[in-house]
Amino acid sequence: MRYAILITALLGMSSSACLANALISPGPHAAIAQSRLSATPDGEWNRLSRRDGKNVELWTLDGDALNKVTFFGGIPVGRPLLREVDKKNRPLPKVTSNMLITDIPALLESTYRSQFAVNQLQIETQEPALLDGNKGIRFTYAFARADDEVLRKGEGIGAIVGGQLYLVTYEAPSLYFFDKDLEKFHRLIATLKL
Amino acid sequence: MRLNFVVRASLLACSLCISVAAAAQEKTGNKEGFALKPGTVRIMLMRPVIQVGAQSTGGMYEPNADWTEQARNYIAASLQDAQSQLGNEVTGYSEAASGEGPAVTQYSHLFSTVADSVIEYQFFAGNRLPTKKRDKRFDWAVGPGIASLKSLEGADYALFITTHDEYGSTGRKVLQIFAAMGGVSVTSGVHVGHAGLVDLKTGELVWLNADRQMGGDVRTPEGAQKRVKQLLEGFPGKPVEAAAVAGK
Numbered sequence: 001m002r003y004a005i006l007i008t009a010l011l012g013m014s015s016s017a018c019l020a021n022a023l024i025s026p027g028p029h030a031a032i033a034q035s036r037l038s039a040t041p042d043g044e045w046n047r048l049s050r051r052d053g054k055n056v057e058l059w060t061l062d063g064d065a066l067n068k069v070t071f072f073g074g075i076p077v078g079r080p081l082l083r084e085v086d087k088k089n090r091p092l093p094k095v096t097s098n099m100l101i102t103d104i105p106a107l108l109e110s111t112y113r114s115q116f117a118v119n120q121l122q123i124e125t126q127e128p129a130l131l132d133g134n135k136g137i138r139f140t141y142a143f144a145r146a147d148d149e150v151l152r153k154g155e156g157i158g159a160i161v162g163g164q165l166y167l168v169t170y171e172a173p174s175l176y177f178f179d180k181d182l183e184k185f186h187r188l189i190a191t192l193k194l
Numbered sequence: 195m196r197l198n199f200v201v202r203a204s205l206l207a208c209s210l211c212i213s214v215a216a217a218a219q220e221k222t223g224n225k226e227g228f229a230l231k232p233g234t235v236r237i238m239l240m241r242p243v244i245q246v247g248a249q250s251t252g253g254m255y256e257p258n259a260d261w262t263e264q265a266r267n268y269i270a271a272s273l274q275d276a277q278s279q280l281g282n283e284v285t286g287y288s289e290a291a292s293g294e295g296p297a298v299t300q301y302s303h304l305f306s307t308v309a310d311s312v313i314e315y316q317f318f319a320g321n322r323l324p325t326k327k328r329d330k331r332f333d334w335a336v337g338p339g340i341a342s343l344k345s346l347e348g349a350d351y352a353l354f355i356t357t358h359d360e361y362g363s364t365g366r367k368v369l370q371i372f373a374a375m376g377g378v379s380v381t382s383g384v385h386v387g388h389a390g391l392v393d394l395k396t397g398e399l400v401w402l403n404a405d406r407q408m409g410g411d412v413r414t415p416e417g418a419q420k421r422v423k424q425l426l427e428g429f430p431g432k433p434v435e436a437a438a439v440a441g442k
Contacts, residue, residue: 020321062315065307147255148307173304175336
């Protein structure tokens with residue numbers, strides 16, 4: 001029995017907790033965030049083994065604190081954007097059936113306030129946009145998390161398709177990092193398919 | 195029985211992963227080819243970012259103003275003693291009339307975030323990013339924009355120092371004991387420290403010493419001294435270090 005536990009533990013180490021981050025090579029990538037979302041990056045990215053939710057996938061170039069692309073792939077009605085870490089004291093807002101496209105930035109904002117102790121988040125611009133031909137919204141924002149106090153900028157494109165929320169965001173520190181990789185993000189979201 | 199088996203196997207897997215991670219972790223890195231000779235450059239010692247607090251039973255950070263104040267004073271005194279032994283001219287940062295205080299503070303926070311990313315994605319080999327894994331270079335920066343700060347004019351490098359300490363509350367320590375009795379590993383206390391040199395012409399991080407398990411209780415003069423010694427271990431251009439490099 002002891003040997004069986006040890007072998008299972010070692011197998012677990014190689015397959016779950018010790019899962020390595022994966023290389024995203026240029027070319028088509030389907031089923032992003034375990035959804036119908038796909039993209040065709042023209043350069044390399046890293047996909048983090050960490051998942052912040054069932055339908056959430058993180059891509060980065062230098063680490064998620066320095067540049068992070070988050071794919072929210074088809075979040076259904078009744079579910080929050082991220083996995084709730086403290087349901088009792090810090091519940092997250094949920095996707096609702098009567099949600100409008102224009103509610104997407106506010107959903108992200110209230111999610112961040114609860115999950116990351118973000119005290120200040122400003123939605124700076126919002127404009128209509130198409131996400132693979134679906135009516136959506138493109139918006140920019142700025143915020144600082146209480147834990148590291150780094151001022152960050154973000155940009156997102158989202159749409160509600162078939163009652164599910166699709167949202168892709170890019171976030172990085174305002175100093176140096178945001179501008180460094182913004183063009184790569186723009187080229188990436190231009191290839192999004194649903 | 196089946197559930198028990200799965201739970202025990204999972205716990206063992208987690209603890210093995212944690213111990214492998216701890217054993218595999220590096221603590222120092224520097225840009226390829228970077229070296230400093232004593233007496234050749236001017237270094238600006240940036241205002242250290244120091245946070246001290248308690249860790250609640252649930253693991254949350256609770257800032258403590260008194261501890262932070264104590265640590266600031268003790269670390270400042272220890273740094274003052276240490277800076278004359280670093281081999282190069284080190285001066286403390288002064289905002290003067292530049293009005294660049296908020297911008298410089300942002301660079302300190304950014305440095306801390308970059309340093310933590312180095313720990314997470316470079317020092318811990320098992321978690322390296324595939325795009326950075328192929329070449330083993332140390333390629334990190336806070337960006338060339340730092341070169342335009344007037345208050346840093348005249349210096350060649352900036353030395354950033356950040357520490358973040360969370361001392362386990364009684365509840366956390368009790369939880370740790372009970373968890374250990376149940377065979378589960380629960381940590382009590384967080385002691386993170388970063389010391390890094392940034393090239394003020396390019397914004398590149400050329401040397402970093404960083405660890406998430408630093409020693410020294412920063413709330414005491416002796417502990418702060420130990421912490422500063424640990425932070426500046428292997429500092430480039432330090433006479434003892436330079437002699438050791440030359441002797442190799």
